[in-house]
Amino acid sequence: MSILVNQNIRLLVQGITGNEGLFHTQQMLYYHTNIVAGVSPGKGGDWVLDGKVPVFDTVKNAVEVTDANASVIFVPAKAAADAIFEAADANMKLIVCITEGVPILDMMRVKEYLSTKNTRLIGPNCPGVLSPGECKVGIIPGNISIPGNIGIVSRSGTLTYEVLLSLYKAKKGVSTCVGIGGDPVKGMGFTDVLELFEADAKTDAVILIGEIGGNDEEAAAEYISRKMTKPVAAFIAGLSAPPGKRMGHAGAIIEGKTGSAEGKIEALRNAGVQIAEFPEKLAEMV
Amino acid sequence: MKLHEYQSKNLYAKYNIPIPRGRIASTPGDARQICEELGGTVVIKSQVLVGGRGKAGGIRLVKSPEEAEEAATQILELQIKGLPVRKVLIDEAISIKKEIYIGITNDRINQKPVIIASGNGGMDIEEVARKSPDKIIKININPLIGLRDYQVRDIALHIDLPRNLWRSLNDIVFSLWKVYVDSDATLVEINPLVITSENKLVALDAKVVLDDNALYRHPDLADLRDLDAEDPSEIAGRKFGVSFIKMNGQIGCMVNGAGLAMATMDVIKHFGAEPANFLDIGGGASSEKVAAALRLIIADENVKAILINVFGGITRCDEVAKGLVAACSEVQPRVPIIVRLVGTNEEEGKRILAGSSLIYVDSLVEGARQAITLIKESA
Numbered sequence: 106m107s108i109l110v111n112q113n114i115r116l117l118v119q120g121i122t123g124n125e126g127l128f129h130t131q132q133m134l135y136y137h138t139n140i141v142a143g144v145s146p147g148k149g150g151d152w153v154l155d156g157k158v159p160v161f162d163t164v165k166n167a168v169e170v171t172d173a174n175a176s177v178i179f180v181p182a183k184a185a186a187d188a189i190f191e192a193a194d195a196n197m198k199l200i201v202c203i204t205e206g207v208p209i210l211d212m213m214r215v216k217e218y219l220s221t222k223n224t225r226l227i228g229p230n231c232p233g234v235l236s237p238g239e240c241k242v243g244i245i246p247g248n249i250s251i252p253g254n255i256g257i258v259s260r261s262g263t264l265t266y267e268v269l270l271s272l273y274k275a276k277k278g279v280s281t282c283v284g285i286g287g288d289p290v291k292g293m294g295f296t297d298v299l300e301l302f303e304a305d306a307k308t309d310a311v312i313l314i315g316e317i318g319g320n321d322e323e324a325a326a327e328y329i330s331r332k333m334t335k336p337v338a339a340f341i342a343g344l345s346a347p348p349g350k351r352m353g354h355a356g357a358i359i360e361g362k363t364g365s366a367e368g369k370i371e372a373l374r375n376a377g378v379q380i381a382e383f384p385e386k387l388a389e390m391v
Numbered sequence: 392m393k394l395h396e397y398q399s400k401n402l403y404a405k406y407n408i409p410i411p412r413g414r415i416a417s418t419p420g421d422a423r424q425i426c427e428e429l430g431g432t433v434v435i436k437s438q439v440l441v442g443g444r445g446k447a448g449g450i451r452l453v454k455s456p457e458e459a460e461e462a463a464t465q466i467l468e469l470q471i472k473g474l475p476v477r478k479v480l481i482d483e484a485i486s487i488k489k490e491i492y493i494g495i496t497n498d499r500i501n502q503k504p505v506i507i508a509s510g511n512g513g514m515d516i517e518e519v520a521r522k523s524p525d526k527i528i529k530i531n532i533n534p535l536i537g538l539r540d541y542q543v544r545d546i547a548l549h550i551d552l553p554r555n556l557w558r559s560l561n562d563i564v565f566s567l568w569k570v571y572v573d574s575d576a577t578l579v580e581i582n583p584l585v586i587t588s589e590n591k592l593v594a595l596d597a598k599v600v601l602d603d604n605a606l607y608r609h610p611d612l613a614d615l616r617d618l619d620a621e622d623p624s625e626i627a628g629r630k631f632g633v634s635f636i637k638m639n640g641q642i643g644c645m646v647n648g649a650g651l652a653m654a655t656m657d658v659i660k661h662f663g664a665e666p667a668n669f670l671d672i673g674g675g676a677s678s679e680k681v682a683a684a685l686r687l688i689i690a691d692e693n694v695k696a697i698l699i700n701v702f703g704g705i706t707r708c709d710e711v712a713k714g715l716v717a718a719c720s721e722v723q724p725r726v727p728i729i730v731r732l733v734g735t736n737e738e739e740g741k742r743i744l745a746g747s748s749l750i751y752v753d754s755l756v757e758g759a760r761q762a763i764t765l766i767k768e769s770a
Contacts, residue, residue: 347669
């Protein structure tokens with residue numbers, strides 16, 4: 106079992122004819138992910154990857170023909186917000202935006218708009234979601250993980266792979282690995298994903314990988330101490346990082362003391378979370 | 392990207408936000424002349440991209456052109472928090488009845504814009520926020536609807552603004568919101584916005600920070616970047632598309648991904664050494680980029696060993712290996728280089744490294760331990 110993505114997904118790839126879109130569509134197909142369509146404006150009617158995936162000009166058109174219910178986005182940063190709006194208006198249940206460098210004002214508008222929709226967004230600037238043995242949406246390497254009962258939620262990309270590899274070496278399996286992305290304004294946060302893991306019958310323990318900045322880890326700590334019954338282990342990157350570049354007085358007024366690695370570690374520890382001193386230790390803790 | 396005060400004020404002026412009369416000078420002679428033109432008392436303000444200018448002696452009130460020349464001479468010799476002062480802003484002095492704080496920024500906790508205001512503006516605004524949070528008003532703005540008139544009235548009431556200035560505040564706050572939206576700013580700040588003795592509102596200071604990801608939409612603003620105000624190695628990093636921050640330790644780092652880069656530094660620290668830098672080569676790095684990154688690290692004389700940690704996903708290990716071998720044959724590094732490469736095309740990468748002097752390790756922890764051992768042996 107898994108959260109968010111499984112073998113029943115009907116996945117559409119926005120930006121399928123670009124270099125990254127095409128390469129990772131191939132990788133997702135190798136993983137037997139059910140990809141039903143691609144979208145690339147101006148290339149409608151083509152087929153890619155030896156005729157395996159039909160390409161449409163618009164998401165609306167692709168959904169009419171293929172009944173896609175989820176989208177993964179590889180379009181350039183300039184077009185990313187538009188791609189998310191398009192997918193949301195076509196009633197995608199899940200949108201995973203891999204694109205990095207999306208302007209923050211665009212994302213704040215997207216986020217406000219999605220609050221009126223029945224759509225979940227993951228990302229942008231994220232590696233996507235992997236349910237080992239079932240489905241891969243995004244760019245997380247599929248060959249370093251086996252199915253199992255550990256849920257992973259992470260703000261980082263390659264650091265997540267590091268943890269996946271150490272679990273793999275310890276022969277421990279993963280239910281679902283969710284990379285929520287590192288941008289300040291994004292779709293699902295730690296707490297949203299923890300709620301899903303808490304409700305998932307096949308997840309018995311959760312690994313949380315955080316980093317300095319923002320207050321998402323602090324919010325997660327509060328949720329864990331109030332609602333979570335499953336054990337959580339965490340690594341927070343950035344203890345050695347130089348003090349962050351502050352955003353005028355306004356940043357200090359809004360974020361107060363939140364944001365430092367020490368503060369996050371303390372909040373999580375107080376919520377009963379085991380803290381790993383370095384990433385490879387997480388595999389011993391769950 | 393941060394704008395200087397004078398650049399921020401120019402931007403505000405385009406939106407009809409009232410600012411003091413003033414001009415920028417880069418020599419004491421210019422400062423004298425501008426003071427003469429403005430007449431009367433002026434303020435000479437150092438233009439550097441850090442806070443705390445006043446406390447560092449970088450802001451002076453002077454009463455004559457002679458004094459202006461002398462003060463500008465001194466300020467232009469200052470270094471404030473390590474940054475040399477290359478320009479001063481000469482503003483007419485304004486007599487102040489009250490200082491107000493107004494700022495708009497991205498509230499990452501609520502994931503939408505927020506406007507912050509206080510009737511206790513000025514240098515100690517953060518202290519006010521800590522000790523008397525009730526003196527600060529924060530209002531989230533729906534980014535799809537935008538700022539509304541009633542929100543400005545809420546602010547006016549909270550800061551106890553005289554009624555005859557409400558219309559003026561409304562104009563200023565709406566202009567500030569427009570600056571924020573039109574330039575994709577992540578911060579627009581006026582601290583202080585003052586009530587003058589003539590009962591007018593004037594922005595005495597201005598701070599604008601722009602979203603780097605949105606600069607492509609604003610080539611005119613991107614051109615305002617002041618390269619003098621930045622660390623040269625960080626500029627070089629940006630030129631090659633890598634993110635580089637210099638630190639003070641002995642172990643240079645090269646990693647793909649910011650989270651893994653920080654974790655690599657944390658592991659070094661955990662085992663008792665200090666990282667010399669943060670360096671993220673990003674995703675899909677080419678061999679040229681890897682070579683440029685290595686040169687950046689080696690340029691730091693404190694570096695006694697280098698730890699390279701690459702987890703290939705989009706990034707291909709063979710590309711990284713090629714870049715490393717090419718860079719090593721060119722720069723002949725004087726310190727040991729420890730490499731940990733896993734993921735996409737790992738075997739090919741290892742094969743390329745096999746004939747070189749690079750030290751190959753299997754895990755991050757092993758890499759950090761090796762680097763520390765080698766430093767101790769060479770000491």
